[in-house]
Structures are given as structure tokens and as C-alpha cells.
Amino acid sequence: MKLYSTNNPSLRVSFQEAVFNSMPQDKGLYMPEVIPQLEKEFIDQLEQYSLPEIAYQIASTLLKDEIPEADLKALIDDAVNFEAPVVKLNEQTFVLELFHGPSLAFKDFGARFMSRVMAYFLKDGEQLLDVLVATSGDTGGAVALGFLGVPNTRVTILFPKGKVSEVQRLQLTTNGKNIRAIAVDGTFDDCQALVKQAFADDELNGKFRLTSANSINIARLIPQTFYYFNAYAQLKRQGLEKVVFAVPSGNFGNIGAGLLAYKMGLPVHRFIAATNANDTVPRFLETGIYEAKPSVQTYANAMDVGAPSNWVRIMDLFNQDRDTINQLVKAYHFTDEETLAAIKEIFERFNYVACPHTAIAWLATKAYATENPTDDSVKVFLSTAHACKFPEVFPPEIKEKIELPEQVKSLNNNLEVYDELGKDFESFKSYLFDK
Numbered sequence: 001m002k003l004y005s006t007n008n009p010s011l012r013v014s015f016q017e018a019v020f021n022s023m024p025q026d027k028g029l030y031m032p033e034v035i036p037q038l039e040k041e042f043i044d045q046l047e048q049y050s051l052p053e054i055a056y057q058i059a060s061t062l063l064k065d066e067i068p069e070a071d072l073k074a075l076i077d078d079a080v081n082f083e084a085p086v087v088k089l090n091e092q093t094f095v096l097e098l099f100h101g102p103s104l105a106f107k108d109f110g111a112r113f114m115s116r117v118m119a120y121f122l123k124d125g126e127q128l129l130d131v132l133v134a135t136s137g138d139t140g141g142a143v144a145l146g147f148l149g150v151p152n153t154r155v156t157i158l159f160p161k162g163k164v165s166e167v168q169r170l171q172l173t174t175n176g177k178n179i180r181a182i183a184v185d186g187t188f189d190d191c192q193a194l195v196k197q198a199f200a201d202d203e204l205n206g207k208f209r210l211t212s213a214n215s216i217n218i219a220r221l222i223p224q225t226f227y228y229f230n231a232y233a234q235l236k237r238q239g240l241e242k243v244v245f246a247v248p249s250g251n252f253g254n255i256g257a258g259l260l261a262y263k264m265g266l267p268v269h270r271f272i273a274a275t276n277a278n279d280t281v282p283r284f285l286e287t288g289i290y291e292a293k294p295s296v297q298t299y300a301n302a303m304d305v306g307a308p309s310n311w312v313r314i315m316d317l318f319n320q321d322r323d324t325i326n327q328l329v330k331a332y333h334f335t336d337e338e339t340l341a342a343i344k345e346i347f348e349r350f351n352y353v354a355c356p357h358t359a360i361a362w363l364a365t366k367a368y369a370t371e372n373p374t375d376d377s378v379k380v381f382l383s384t385a386h387a388c389k390f391p392e393v394f395p396p397e398i399k400e401k402i403e404l405p406e407q408v409k410s411l412n413n414n415l416e417v418y419d420e421l422g423k424d425f426e427s428f429k430s431y432l433f434d435k
């Protein structure tokens with residue numbers, strides 16, 4: 001697979017180069033030169049395959065020229081070692097649970113696969129790979145746990161002090177080994193600015209082999225296609241084949257992967273993009289005017305993105321044609337009040353605790369069903385994180401019903417270690433040099 005830049009269609013780089021660069025010099029996004037179709041027999045018989053088998057089939061269709069079969073198979077089995085079940089709530093409504101990985105969020109799919117791909121391409125004796133990542137909560141945990149113990153790599157995570165939940169903080173600070181965490185006295189934007197400055201700093205780049213782990217990396221996008229195919233397989237086993245996926249969206253990487261799956265041959269009836277008050281994409285799809293805005297804070301804070309970085313990719317997938325996108329993708333946005341009411345309604349109707357991001361996706365399925373009363377497809381909303389990561393949002397009577405998964409129980413036994421820094425670049429730079 002060769003990749004071009006959305007800013008320069010004549011550029012060609014290898015998959016390996018795209019993975020280590022994350023972003024082309026011209027600040028576009030890498031896209032596959034051709035999007036290969038999965039074999040029709042495979043799609044027709046999807047119900048016969050397990051998640052790792054599906055993952056391998058997709059990955060090998062894309063990457064067979066870059067990673068030999070046996071290595072790719074081992075890589076997939078190591079990366080995709082948890083379930084993504086589709087849970088039935090009623091005849092028309094299902095929830096795709098993507099939170100059964102180590103950090104309890106869907107980002108585990110991307111982070112685990114990417115870390116293993118990077119480790120695979122690092123040759124013995126090569127310089128240590130230094131991954132710098134700024135997090136508002138979820139990305140850091142997935143990246144930390146994805147890279148934990150991966151040879152020849154070191155991860156430095158910057159998180160805004162006091163602004164992540166307890167579970168999120170413990171996921172960042174209790175790992176040890178090749179993972180270190182820094183609490184920055186500032187906001188997520190300050191953390192991100194520090195990482196950006198580090199990437200632009202000649203002295204740091206002269207000494208370290210720096211790489212980012214952000215959601216635009218092509219190696220995070222690819223594994224997110226796996227669970228769409230796998231969800232479809234599970235529904236097909238129940239005789240259901242007309243499917244709408246509702247995706248809680250921030251940077252639009254998750255839904256971007258769904259649309260890539262569609263382009264590779266997955267028969268999806270429609271996608272629903274669900275956002276919080278950060279509604280840049282819903283507004284664009286409605287009006288044709290793309291107007292990025294500073295992000296506003298909401299209960300669904302992993303979706304507080306005013307300028308979704310993966311949107312360019314989706315436009316590229318559909319040749320910049322908003323009308324084509326509008327035929328396939330419906331978009332809705334919701335307020336915090338609506339989100340909280342939805343959490344309560346989902347609990348009352350289905351005895352199910354949904355995290356705020358998940359609740360927004362459910363709201364979008366409801367809005368879609370109201371607007372399309374004759375559409376008899378099943379609605380699958382994606383649950384992107386476990387509710388226990390966002391405890392402050394829930395009313396007490398629902399909060400007490402949240403069952404703590406094993407991944408969280410064990411966190412409390414671990415020693416927390418992190419450094420604290422101000423938001424000035426010089427302190428961060430000295431830290432990197434001295435530690």
C-alpha cells in the first residue's frame with residue numbers, strides 16, 4: 001500500500017514512512033493510493049469469522065506487501081485480543097461495545113495496533129522511539145497501555161493537572177516501565193502546544209527520535225475498520241443485514257474508519273455522525289459552509305473538538321462531494337442537557353449505563369428514526385468508552401450501578417508516579433534532556 005497526501009495527490013510514501021511521520025510535511029493527511037475491495041465471498045460469509053480473523057483479512061488486504069503473512073497474523077493476534085460485542089437493547093436497537101480493551105475505550109484498537117506496527121518496523125539496534133502524546137483523558141491511556149512493555153519505545157504523556165478523571169489519571173500514572181506521565185499546570189491545549197513545540201525544536205529532534213501517536217496516524221485508522229465488519233458479522237448471525245451505525249464523533253477518526261470499511265465493501269445502509277455542542281461537521285453537512293471553531297467544554301469531553309482533524313480524510317474519500325456524503329451520512333448534535341437526559345432514559349428503558357459519548361450516539365439514532373420512520377434497518381450505536389471513566393457526569397442512583405471492570409480494580413493497587421511541570425516550553429525541554 002502506497003499513500004499520498006490529501007494536500008499533494010502526486011506524493012507517494014510507503015506505509016512504514018506514513019506510520020512514523022504521522023502527518024506529511026505539507027500538513028495534509030495520508031490516504032491509501034487505492035482502496036482495495038475485500039473479496040465478495042469473504043463479505044458474503046462474514047458471519048463465519050471471528051474478530052481476529054476478520055482483522056487479519058482486512059489488514060492483509062491492505063498491508064500484504066509491507067508485512068509478511070505470518071508476522072501480520074501474530075501482530076493482529078497480539079493487538080486485537082479483546083472482544084467488541086454487539087449487545088441487543090430491543091428489536092431495532094443494538095449497542096456496539098468498544099470498551100473492553102485495556103484502557104476501556106475504543107482508542108485501544110488504534111493504539112495497540114499502531115504500537116505493534118511501529119515496534120515491528122523498528123529494527124534491532126535502532127535508536128529508541130520516543131512517543132510524545134498530549135491527552136485530555138482517553139488518548140493517553142490507550143497509548144500508554146498500547147505501548148506498555150513494547151521494546152525500543154518510550155512514551156511521555158502530558159495531561160492537564162486536575163482535569164482528567166481518577167480512572168483516566170491512574171491509567172496514565174501507574175504503568176512504570178517505558179511509560180512516564182507529566183501533569184502540566186494548564187489545560188489540554190497547553191499540553192498539546194508543548195508537544196507541538198517539541199516536534200518543531202531542532203535540538204530535541206537532533207537528540208531524540210520523536211514521533212506522535214495522535215489520531216491522524218494511518219495505523220490508528222486501519223484497525224478501527226475491524227470492528228465495523230465484526231459488528232456486521234454478529235448481526236448477520238441473527239439474520240439482520242440492513243444496518244445503520246451511529247458514531248459519537250470528535251476528531252472523526254472513528255466514523256472515518258467506518259466510511260473506509262464501507263468503501264472496502266462493507267454493506268452499511270447509513271452512518272450517523274453524532275456530536276456534542278462542537279458541531280462543525282453537522283453544520284457543514286447542512287449548510288455547505290465549513291467553519292472550524294474553538295472547542296467548547298461538554299460532558300462528552302473526548303469529543304470537544306472544534307476543528308476535527310480527520311474530516312479532510314472523509315472529504316477525500318468522497319472526492320470533496322458533500323452531496324454524496326449527505327446521502328450516506330446523517331449528522332446530529334446535542335447539548336449537555338440532552339445528553340444527561342439521554343443517560344437517564346437509556347438507564348430507565350434498557351437498564352443500561354451509557355457513558356456521555358455513547359448517550360449522544362443513542363440520541364442520534366432516535367433523531368434519525370424519527371426523521372426516517374419507514375427505514376426498517378437496525379440501529380447500532382457505538383459505545384466508545386466505559387461509563388466508569390466519566391463518573392462525575394452521572395446522577396448518584398445511576399453512578400452506583402456502574403460495574404467496575406477488572407482493568408480498573410487492579411489500577412488501585414498500583415503505585416502512582418508522575419512528574420509535574422508548568423506550561424512553559426523551556427521546562428519541558430529541560431525535562432526531556434535531563435530525565
Ligand SMILES: *Cc1c(COP(=O)(O)O)cnc(C)c1O
Nearest residue numbers: 138250251252253254302384385
Ligand atoms: C476519542 C473519543 C471519541 C471521539 O472519537 P473520534 O475518532 O475522535 O471521532 C468519542 N468517544 C470517546 C469515549 C473517545 O475517547
